[in-house]
Every structure is written in C-alpha cells, then in structure tokens.
Amino acid sequence: MKIAIIGEKDTILGFKPLGIEIYPVTDSKGAEERLKSLAQNRDYATIYITESLSSQIKESITDLSKFSNIVVIPAKGEALGLARERLKKISEKALGTDILKAEEK
Amino acid sequence: MRLSVSPTRMELLRLKKRILLAQRGHRLLKDKQDELIKQFMPLVKEVINLRKEVEEGLKKAFQSLVIARMLMPLEFVEESLMWPGERITLEVSYRYIVGVKVPEYEIKKEEDIHNYGLVTTSSELDVALKAYSDLLPSLVKLASLEKTMELLAAEIERTRRRVNALEYIFIPNLEETIKYITMKLSEMERADLTRLMRIKEIIRAH
Numbered sequence: 001m002k003i004a005i006i007g008e009k010d011t012i013l014g015f016k017p018l019g020i021e022i023y024p025v026t027d028s029k030g031a032e033e034r035l036k037s038l039a040q041n042r043d044y045a046t047i048y049i050t051e052s053l054s055s056q057i058k059e060s061i062t063d064l065s066k067f068s069n070i071v072v073i074p075a076k077g078e079a080l081g082l083a084r085e086r087l088k089k090i091s092e093k094a095l096g097t098d099i100l101k102a103e104e105k
Numbered sequence: 106m107r108l109s110v111s112p113t114r115m116e117l118l119r120l121k122k123r124i125l126l127a128q129r130g131h132r133l134l135k136d137k138q139d140e141l142i143k144q145f146m147p148l149v150k151e152v153i154n155l156r157k158e159v160e161e162g163l164k165k166a167f168q169s170l171v172i173a174r175m176l177m178p179l180e181f182v183e184e185s186l187m188w189p190g191e192r193i194t195l196e197v198s199y200r201y202i203v204g205v206k207v208p209e210y211e212i213k214k215e216e217d218i219h220n221y222g223l224v225t226t227s228s229e230l231d232v233a234l235k236a237y238s239d240l241l242p243s244l245v246k247l248a249s250l251e252k253t254m255e256l257l258a259a260e261i262e263r264t265r266r267r268v269n270a271l272e273y274i275f276i277p278n279l280e281e282t283i284k285y286i287t288m289k290l291s292e293m294e295r296a297d298l299t300r301l302m303r304i305k306e307i308i309r310a311h
Contacts, residue, residue, distance in 0.1 A: 001195045003245075014170045014237045016186045019193040019214075045195040045210055046248040065255070069208065071248045074160050076167055083156060087254070091149055094258035095142065 004038050006031050007050035011075045020048075028056035039064040050075035051082045108282040112289035120286070124279040131271040138264045140203050145257050152250050159243050166236035173229035185226050195245065205260045207253040210245050 002021060005012045009024035016022050023038070025031045031053040038047050047068050052075040054061055061070050072083040091097075110116045174182050196211040 001197050003193065003195060011167065013183070013186055014166060014233060017234055018238055018241055045197050045208075046245065048244070048248075069248050069252045071244075071251055073244070074163055087149075087152060087156070087251070090255055090258045091145075094145060094261040 001045035002043055003046055003048070004044045005048040005073075006034050006038070007048075007053060007073075007075060011050055025053065028053050032057045032060050035060060035064060035070070039067040039070065042067060044068055046071055048073050051080045052076075055080070055082055106278055106281070107285055108278055110282060110286075112286045114290065117283065117286045117290070120279055120283050124276065124283065127271055127276050127279060131268065131276065134264055134268045134271065137203060138261065138268055141205075141257060141261045141264060144202055145254070145261060148250065148254050148257065152247070152254050155243060155247050155250060159240065159247050162236070162240040162243065166233060166240055169229065169233040169236050173227055173233045176227045176229050181226065182230065185230060193241075202253070202257065203260075205256050207256055208249055210249050212242065212245055 003019075004021045004023060005015050006023045006025060008026070012022045012024065021044075023034050025034055031049065035047065035049060035057070038044055045068070047070050049061070049070060049072055051072055054072045061072075064070060072086065074080065074083070108120075110120070192215040194213045196213055198209050198211065199206050200209050201207070
C-alpha cells in the first residue's frame with residue numbers, strides 16, 4: 001500500500017523525496033476530485049490532505065474515509081484547528097461530551 | 106407499549122424466556138460498552154499529544170525547507186526533490202480491540218533520501234529533508250491512531266444505541282406484556298370461579 005498527499009505545491013514538496021506520492025492542487029475542487037479518485041483506487045493506505053483544502057470538502061472527506069484513511073495535516077506548518085475540531089466531534093459522538101477540553105487543561 | 110399477543114399461558118412462558126435472553130444481552134452489551142470506553146479514553150489522550158507533536162514537527166520541517174529555498178534557486182530545489190529517492194510502502198495489518206477491526210501500519214523503506222548532487226544543493230536542504238523524514242513515523246502512527254479512534258467511536262455509539270434500545274424499550278415492553286397476560290389470566294380464573302359458584306347455586310335451588 002502507498003501513501004499519498006494532497007495539498008498546495010510548496011507545502012507538500014518536502015514529502016516527495018520520502019517516497020510519498022504528492023498531488024499538488026490549487027483549489028478545494030481539484031482536491032476533492034483528486035481525493036475521490038485516490039480513495040476509490042484503494043491502493044493507498046493513507047491519504048494526507050492539508051487543512052486549508054479540507055475545510056471546504058468536509059463532507060466528501062467523511063464519506064470517503066470508509067474507503068481509505070484520510071488524515072488532515074496543517075498547511076505551511078500553521079495549524080488551523082480543523083483537525084482538532086474533527087477529533088472533538090468524534091469524541092462527542094462517542095461519549096456525549098467533549099473530553100478534549102478537559103485534557104488540555 | 107404492550108406487544109400484541111394473545112393472553113395465553115403459552116405466550117406467557119415464551120415471553121418469560123425472551124425477557125431473560127434480553128436481560129442477558131443487555132448485560133453483555135453494557136460490559137462491551139464499558140470496555141470500549143475504557144479503551145477509548147487513553148487513545149484520545151495519545152492522539153491529541155501525537156497530533157500536537159506532528160503539527161509542531163511539520164511547522165519546523167516546513168520552515169527549514171523555506172530556509173533551504175531561500176539559499177538556492179527554486180528550480181534547483183524542485184529539481185533535487187523531484188526524483189523520489191526513497192521508496193516507502195505501508196504494510197497494513199489489522200488488530201482487534203473489543204471486536205473492532207483497526208488498522209496498523211508498518212513502514213517499509215528502500216534506498217536513501219539524499220540522492221541529489223551535492224554541488225547545486227545547500228546543506229539546509231539536507232536538514233529540511235531530515236526533518237521531514239524524521240516526521241514520517243509519527244505521521245503514519247497518527248493516521249492509524251486517528252482511524253482507530255474514529256472506528257472505536259462509531260462502535261461505542263452503535264453499542265450505546267443497542268443498550269438503550271434494550272434498556273428503555275424492549276425490556277419494558279416485555280415486562281408490560283407479561284404483566285398484562287398474568288392479570289388477564291388471573292382475571293379469567295376469577296371469572297371461571299364465580300361462574301361455577303353461580304351455576305352451583307342455580308342447580309341447588311332446583
């Protein structure tokens with residue numbers, strides 16, 4: 001199984017020499033299409049996508065995560081907190097409360 | 106809500122068996138739910154810490170790449186990075202946590218990441234690449250842990266629904282029906298008795 005990363009070119013360029021397949025896209029629409037084709041390919045164990053692109057296509061990411069493992073990473077090294085938001089939602093769904101907040105203190 | 110069954114002794118026996126089964130199922134599911142939550146809590150903590158680590162690592166790696174790019178022409182950077190030096194594949198294996206299938210990844214590496222010429226590249230590029238390469242194991246681990254967390258959360262929710270359905274709907278319904286049948290049966294018994302007494306009186310009066 002392979003690893004793929006979708007994001008803005010300069011953010012993901014550094015992953016290229018590691019053998020991760022990089023797919024530079026410029027907007028979230030392109031990212032969505034790319035993500036769809038990669039996820040349904042089933043050849044990729046995990047697909048990383050940058051936060052800035054993921055914010056617009058949250059629904060697709062949720063839908064597609066049953067095919068592949070999609071992980072959101074911060075773009076340009078700046079965390080926007082979207083990934084954290086997702087974790088929060090997951091834990092709320094499971095336990096009925098947000099336990100992340102308590103963890104941080 | 107009462108189930109629509111005919112109030113007979115047969116039905117009563119059948120319902121009593123069913124309620125026992127339902128109670129046993131409820132107990133088992135409740136245990137499962139507790140165990141799932143017990144597994145879930147430390148996982149959440151781990152994911153948060155790992156994510157923080159990865160986010161900081163990415164930031165540093167990106168910054169060092171930016172520095173590398175400042176020190177050499179952009180075309181050279183892209184050219185040096187264009188050819189993947191390392192080939193990595195992920196070996197996926199599965200583990201079961203309380204019956205939930207979760208993925209685990211293992212990184213298989215081949216060849217070296219530094220396969221570009223030394224003349225046109227700066228040492229900062231090496232540093233940047235090292236940062237990215239060091240980050241990879243955490244990144245992969247994060248992927249598997251987040252997936253695990255997601256799957257466990259879904260399972261917890263599903264189990265909770267089942268537990269609640271049994272506890273608040275199914276078992277009370279059965280109890281109510283059983284009560285209804287017992288009442289009806291004893292009512293019929295009393296009716297029989299009074300009818301017999303009445304008939305006996307009529308016969309005696311003759």
